[in-house]
Amino acid sequence: MRLARCCSALLLTAFAFAAQAKMVHRPVDWTLDGTHFHSVLVYDDATSAKRPGLVMVPNWFGVNDDAVRKAESIAGKDYVILLTDMYGADAHPQPGNADQAQAAVKPLYAHRALMRRRVNEALAQLKAQAKNAPIDTAKLAAIGFCFGGAVVLDLARSGADVAAVASFHGDLSTDDPSLAKHIKARVLAMNGADDSWTMKDADTFMAEMRQDPADWQFVVLGHAVHCFTEVGENEPGCKYDAKAAARSYRLMHQWLASAFAGTP
Numbered sequence: 001m002r003l004a005r006c007c008s009a010l011l012l013t014a015f016a017f018a019a020q021a022k023m024v025h026r027p028v029d030w031t032l033d034g035t036h037f038h039s040v041l042v043y044d045d046a047t048s049a050k051r052p053g054l055v056m057v058p059n060w061f062g063v064n065d066d067a068v069r070k071a072e073s074i075a076g077k078d079y080v081i082l083l084t085d086m087y088g089a090d091a092h093p094q095p096g097n098a099d100q101a102q103a104a105v106k107p108l109y110a111h112r113a114l115m116r117r118r119v120n121e122a123l124a125q126l127k128a129q130a131k132n133a134p135i136d137t138a139k140l141a142a143i144g145f146c147f148g149g150a151v152v153l154d155l156a157r158s159g160a161d162v163a164a165v166a167s168f169h170g171d172l173s174t175d176d177p178s179l180a181k182h183i184k185a186r187v188l189a190m191n192g193a194d195d196s197w198t199m200k201d202a203d204t205f206m207a208e209m210r211q212d213p214a215d216w217q218f219v220v221l222g223h224a225v226h227c228f229t230e231v232g233e234n235e236p237g238c239k240y241d242a243k244a245a246a247r248s249y250r251l252m253h254q255w256l257a258s259a260f261a262g263t264p
């Protein structure tokens with residue numbers, strides 16, 4: 001009976017601890033070139049163990065509830081994620097429809113140097129959070145979706161000191177192919193075979209990446225179109241694909257783990 005009471009007490013303690021543990025959503029704000037940015041740090045506080053830090057750039061709808069849920073799902077107990085605002089305070093609330101999103105991304109696609117400057121500042125802000133969050137600053141990477149994929153590829157092209165980047169159904173184009181020779185990160189790009197928006201640049205992207213002195217991989221997912229990780233998307237050219245999403249996430253985890261371990 002005493003043993004049963006002891007076990008019950010331990011179980012109650014464990015349940016109480018589990019109830020207290022939660023996904024943290026911490027606002028991270030900064031100003032760059034006179035523009036104010038509002039991002040969110042996402043991680044599980046169930047453990048204080050240090051873990052890799054990821055800059056995560058969402059699709060062109062920016063930092064919204066869907067992006068936060070995706071960041072939670074990816075972070076788990078594995079990563080601390082800085083869900084990154086690329087638009088600035090003037091774009092808040094974040095774009096609510098495709099026309100607004102297109103207007104938001106247009107200035108950054110037109111000025112890729114500005115895009116690179118903003119995402120590099122996000123990386124600096126992620127590093128700065130290590131004093132208050134369980135981030136292993138020796139293990140930093142970036143992931144991005146759609147527009148965000150283009151952003152993290154540009155982070156790599158800028159020569160940023162990150163272990164890896166992973167782009168999901170991202171724009172593969174660049175304003176300067178010669179930047180690829182500055183890449184330090186291991187680059188993983190994953191695109192749908194039937195993605196008419198991005199695959200038109202596949203050959204030029206691979207030609208560019210052949211200059212990359214680091215490891216790179218371009219994965220084409222059969223039958224997938226654009227937006228294959230975006231839950232709820234169901235348009236002919238922009239559609240969620242559970243199989244492709246699961247495969248791409250597995251590839252991402254493997255890619256990051258090997259990059260952080262320094263193994264092939």
